[in-house]
Amino acid sequence: MSTDRLSVLKTYKLFVGGKFPRSESGRVYEVTDAKGNWLANAPRSSRKDARDAVVAARKAFGGWSGATAYNRGQILYRVAEMLEGRREQFTAEVAAGEGLSKAKAAAQVDAAVDRWVWYAGWSDKIAQVAGGANPVAGPYFNLSTPEPTGVVAVLAPSDSSFLGLVSVLAPVIVTGNTAVVVPSESAPLPALSLGEVLATSDLPGGVVNLLSGSPAEIGRPLAAHQDVNAIDLAATAGDAELARELEVAAADNLKRVLRPEARADWQTTPGTDRMLAFLETKTVWHPMGGLGAGGSSY
Amino acid sequence: MPPSAAPALPDVTASDQALRRFLHGLPGVDAVGLDARAAALGTRSIKTTAKAYAIDLAISMIDLTTLEGADTPGKVRSLCAKGRNPDPSDRTAPSPAAICVYPDMVRVAKESLAGTDIQVASVATAFPAGRASREVKIADVREAVAAGADEIDMVIDRGAFLSGRYLKVFEEIAAVRECCERPSGGAARLKVIFENGELATYDNVRRASWLAMLAGADFIKTSTGKVAVNATPPNTLVMLEAVRDFRASTGRQVGVKPAGGIRTTKDAIKYLVMVNETLGDDWLSPRWFRFGASGLLNDLLMQRQKLSSGRYSGPDYVTVD
Numbered sequence: 025m026s027t028d029r030l031s032v033l034k035t036y037k038l039f040v041g042g043k044f045p046r047s048e049s050g051r052v053y054e055v056t057d058a059k060g061n062w063l064a065n066a067p068r069s070s071r072k073d074a075r076d077a078v079v080a081a082r083k084a085f086g087g088w089s090g091a092t093a094y095n096r097g098q099i100l101y102r103v104a105e106m107l108e109g110r111r112e113q114f115t116a117e118v119a120a121g122e123g124l125s126k127a128k129a130a131a132q133v134d135a136a137v138d139r140w141v142w143y144a145g146w147s148d149k150i151a152q153v154a155g156g157a158n159p160v161a162g163p164y165f166n167l168s169t170p171e172p173t174g175v176v177a178v179l180a181p182s183d184s185s186f187l188g189l190v191s192v193l194a195p196v197i198v199t200g201n202t203a204v205v206v207p208s209e210s211a212p213l214p215a216l217s218l219g220e221v222l223a224t225s226d227l228p229g230g231v232v233n234l235l236s237g238s239p240a241e242i243g244r245p246l247a248a249h250q251d252v253n254a255i256d257l258a259a260t261a262g263d264a265e266l267a268r269e270l271e272v273a274a275a276d277n278l279k280r281v282l283r284p285e286a287r288a289d290w291q292t293t294p295g296t297d298r299m300l301a302f303l304e305t306k307t308v309w310h311p312m313g314g315l316g317a318g319g320s321s322y
Numbered sequence: 323m324p325p326s327a328a329p330a331l332p333d334v335t336a337s338d339q340a341l342r343r344f345l346h347g348l349p350g351v352d353a354v355g356l357d358a359r360a361a362a363l364g365t366r367s368i369k370t371t372a373k374a375y376a377i378d379l380a381i382s383m384i385d386l387t388t389l390e391g392a393d394t395p396g397k398v399r400s401l402c403a404k405g406r407n408p409d410p411s412d413r414t415a416p417s418p419a420a421i422c423v424y425p426d427m428v429r430v431a432k433e434s435l436a437g438t439d440i441q442v443a444s445v446a447t448a449f450p451a452g453r454a455s456r457e458v459k460i461a462d463v464r465e466a467v468a469a470g471a472d473e474i475d476m477v478i479d480r481g482a483f484l485s486g487r488y489l490k491v492f493e494e495i496a497a498v499r500e501c502c503e504r505p506s507g508g509a510a511r512l513k514v515i516f517e518n519g520e521l522a523t524y525d526n527v528r529r530a531s532w533l534a535m536l537a538g539a540d541f542i543k544t545s546t547g548k549v550a551v552n553a554t555p556p557n558t559l560v561m562l563e564a565v566r567d568f569r570a571s572t573g574r575q576v577g578v579k580p581a582g583g584i585r586t587t588k589d590a591i592k593y594l595v596m597v598n599e600t601l602g603d604d605w606l607s608p609r610w611f612r613f614g615a616s617g618l619l620n621d622l623l624m625q626r627q628k629l630s631s632g633r634y635s636g637p638d639y640v641t642v643d
Contacts, residue, residue, distance in 0.1 A: 075634050082637070251636020276633070 036066045036212070038073060038236065039219025041080030042229015047237070048072045055213060058123025066212045069237035071245035074204065077233035078251055081175040081202040084230030089172045089200035097147030100198055103225040104140045110221060111137075114214055118186045121211030135291065136190040142293065143194035150199055150299055158307070165310040170303035172200035173280055174253030177246040179239045179270075181258045181288060185211035188290045189218070192258050195298035197231055204233045204246060206259065212236035240266055247273040254280035254302050261288065280304075331572060335536055338489040345488055345532060351524035351560055360555035363599055364592040373591070377626050380590040380618075381408065383608045384418035385443055385579065387616050388643075389450075389547065395430045398423055402434035404641055409623050411639070412630065418619060419608035420473060424449070425466035432470040443473035443513070447498060450517075450546035452477035456494060463501040467510050474502055475513040475543060478530065480520050488533055495537035513541035513579055519551030524560050531564035541577040547614060552582025555592060562600040575604065581614025587625040590618060616643055 036055075037044040047067035055063045067073075088096070107114065111133055119129035154170040176196045181188035185208040196203045207215030219234045235242055239259040247255055247270040255274050260267035261284035274281050282301045334344035368376055388401050402421055409415035420441035421431050431442045444466035448454035454462075463474055476498050482490045495514055502510040514534040518527050534542050542561055544553040558580045565576045578597070584590055590613060597605050605611050620640040627635040 078634070078636075245634060248633035249636070250634060250639055273633075 034064060036064050036216040036236070037219075038067050038069060039216065039222065039232070039234040040073065040077045040230075041083070041233065042223060044219065044223070045073075048076065053237075055121070055211070057120040063120055064213060066216065066236040069206075069235035069242050071242065073235050073237075074242050074245045074249070077204040077235055078175060078177075078246070078249055080230035080233055081204050082251055084228055085172075085174060085202045087228055088197070088202055088231045091200070093148035093151065093200075096198060096200065097144050099226050100144035100147065100194065101141065103221060103227065104137050104144060106221045106225050107133075107137045107140060107218075110217070113217060114186060117213045117217060118211075121185050121208075121213055132184075132187045136187040139187065139190050139294075140194050143198045143299075146195075146296070146299060147198050150296065150303075153296060154300055154303060155305070160309075163312040165312060166307065167310070168305050168307045170199065170300070171306045173302045173304055174201060175251060176201045176203050176302050177243075177249070177252050177255040178203050178205040179243050179246075179255070179257055179259035180205055180207045180215070181261065181284075181290070182208045182210060182239070183261075184208075184290045186214040186218075188258070188288070189215050191290050191294065192256055192298065193232065195294075196256070196302055199299055199303055201254070201302050202231045202233075204235065204252070206235050206237065206239045206242050206246075208259075209236075209238055243270050244273065247271075247279070248276060250277045252277075252279060254282070256282040256298075256301075258282075258284050258288070260284050261286070331536070335489070335492055338487065341488045341492060341533070342486065345529040348525075348528055348532060351528055353524050353556075356524060356556050356559060360559045360596065363559075363596045364555055366592075366595045368591050368595070374626075374629050376591045376594050377587060377622050377629070378416050379606065380587070380594060380613065381622050381626075382416040382419060383612050384619055384622075385420045385422040385581070385612050385614050386418045386619060387422040387547070387581075387614055389422070389424060389445060393424060393427060395427070398427045398430045399434045400641075401643065402431055402440075404619070404643070405435065405440050406438055408619060409626065409640070412627070415623060415626060419612055422475065422614065425462055425469065425471070428466050428469035428471045441472040442470065443475055444469075444471035445475045445477075445515075445546075447476040447494075449475070449477050449515075450548040452479050453481070456497065459494070460497060460501055463498050467502060467504060471510055473511045473513060473541075474498065475515055477515045477517065477546060478534070480517055483521070483526070483530060483533075488529075492533055492537045495534055495539065499538040511540040512538065513543045513577075514539040515543045515546055515581075517546055517549060518544050518553070518557040519549040524557065527557050527560045528564055531561050532568065535565070535568045535572075535574075535576050539576060541579050541612070543579040543581055543612075543614065545580075545582045545614075547582030553580030553584060553614075555596060558593065559596055559600065562597060562605075565605075566601050575610065577605070577610040577612065579612040579614055584613055584615050585617050586621050587618075590622065 047069050049070035051068040052065040053068045055066045114133045115130045118132050155168045158166040160166040180192050222232050257267050334340050386405050405418050405421050420443045422443040423431050425444045428444045446463045446466045447459035478491050502512050516530040531542050561578050569575050623640050624635040
């Protein structure tokens with residue numbers, strides 16, 4: 025039997041609103057491995073793709089933020105299950121994109137799946153850590169609960185195409201935000217494959233939207249967009265000027281901004297910081313009623 | 323292609339047979355060609371200054387509509403307030419052409435719009451189904467006109483139309499037309515709604531267009547917004563062609579109003595391109611072309627804000643209707 029099959033090349037596409045469109049602009053760019061060999065063409069998203077993605081994310085926000093924490097945790101765990109099933113594919117894409125040995129790439133993928141599970145577990149626990157009952161001087165129950173901020177633009181780290189991506193994406197969506205993500209420009213393939221995983225994991229369409237391309241080009245309209253509530257500038261580590269520009273644009277509608285860490289270590293287990301960065305606190309005062317004759321209203 | 327019967331137009335409504343002969347003698351619509359033409363006109367790219375012009379024109383052509391069972395005087399007043407001042411953050415935004423309400427809300431709308439050029443349009447004739455006796459429909463129209471409606475949006479009797487009783491439909495439109503006259507002089511402009519989604523074929527849309535125009539409609543309108551299929555580019559294109567041919571045959575100009583399902587700026591601009599390419603400048607004004615819509619205005623305002631500020635706006639910056 026002949027072994028010279030025609031190669032079946034994959035057309036990588038964006039992931040927006042649960043669908044896989046090409047860029048509205050029709051543009052693509054060449055993605056190469058660490059040695060400069062061609063791997064695939066990835067869509068180069070435009071600002072209109074960013075606009076469409078924000079619309080999709082806003083549409084998904086009501087349902088996703090309103091879902092029970094338990095349900096969100098289940099869905100994220102399901103994503104981890106699907107990732108596990110595609111371990112080989114992600115390993116190959118990470119190895120090619122970041123120039124790692126197969127063993128090192130596999131370790132990255134394992135860490136990323138573990139990270140995803142770690143965050144999934146926080147879905148119904150973060151409220152206890154970030155919220156609680158406040159002692160107040162009056163006859164009230166006073167309760168603070170963390171609420172998702174809304175649509176979060178995530179400029180994912182450029183140096184860690186998969187572990188870094190998972191480390192910034194999972195904390196955004198686990199608490200009920202929806203995300204528009206710009207993955208690593210040089211190695212976007214693991215992110216675009218993640219879209220295929222998300223599409224088959226019961227995650228509602230629009231909760232995560234992936235736009236490959238230049239973070240500087242897509243980041244600007246996202247930072248200035250009046251319907252984006254927060255932005256994670258991880259991709260701008262090492263480009264202080266761009267970070268500053270985006271932060272200024274983001275100030276216009278008082279977006280929450282997460283500045284990049286100088287030397288982010290994606291390997292170590294994170295704390296709750298990245299989740300808390302995209303939460304806001306809602307406090308409810310509930311009257312207890314007058315105290316009865318016995319000194320208690322219960 | 324003005325029909326050959328053009329010189330004898332007055333006679334075509336003499337009897338049911340004559341009317342049927344005329345309407346069925348209209349050239350058939352090439353549905354495939356029509357769909358292709360409408361789709362091709364939808365691919366034009368309208369940018370920068372042309373887009374800004376189109377957005378403002380589209381806003382000024384909107385019949386801002388609330389036709390819900392849950393309408394309250396308060397809701398109508400807030401809609402009128404939005405009509406007076408669509409974008410509080412930018413007073414240069416034009417006002418829509420009209421506020422469209424049920425007859426019992428006409429008085430409220432009229433009071434709220436006092437001192438502006440915004441018209442009050444009222445649906446009538448047992449909207450949206452049109453299933454009532456002629457007396458009831460006429461009373462409905464009279465009530466709306468007496469309350470001060472500037473425009474009447476009537477629905478045709480689709481049951482009669484589909485069973486071929488064209489003269490009945492014709493007489494009904496003509497009777498409503500008479501009720502639009504005000505004793506004090508002047509008349510409310512009459513828009514005739516076909517409900518294209520229920521007419522089944524493009525040929526029927528063309529026939530209904532001619533029927534309504536012969537009966538004295540000032541405007542022909544695609545649909546009520548209450549059924550599954552409302553205004554679509556092809557069925558609106560049929561109507562645009564009909565008003566073009568009608569003016570060529572009779573010299574009388576009739577307006578067109580697509581309604582229902584037009585939600586985005588992109589959609590609205592596609593319709594404007596279609597009007598310009600089919601009818602030309604004469605129809606590119608709120609007097610001759612309208613959009614029946616509610617959500618469309620917010621999208622137009624957001625696009626307008628984008629053009630003036632350079633950044634994308636969001637639903638937080640327009641009113642919730």
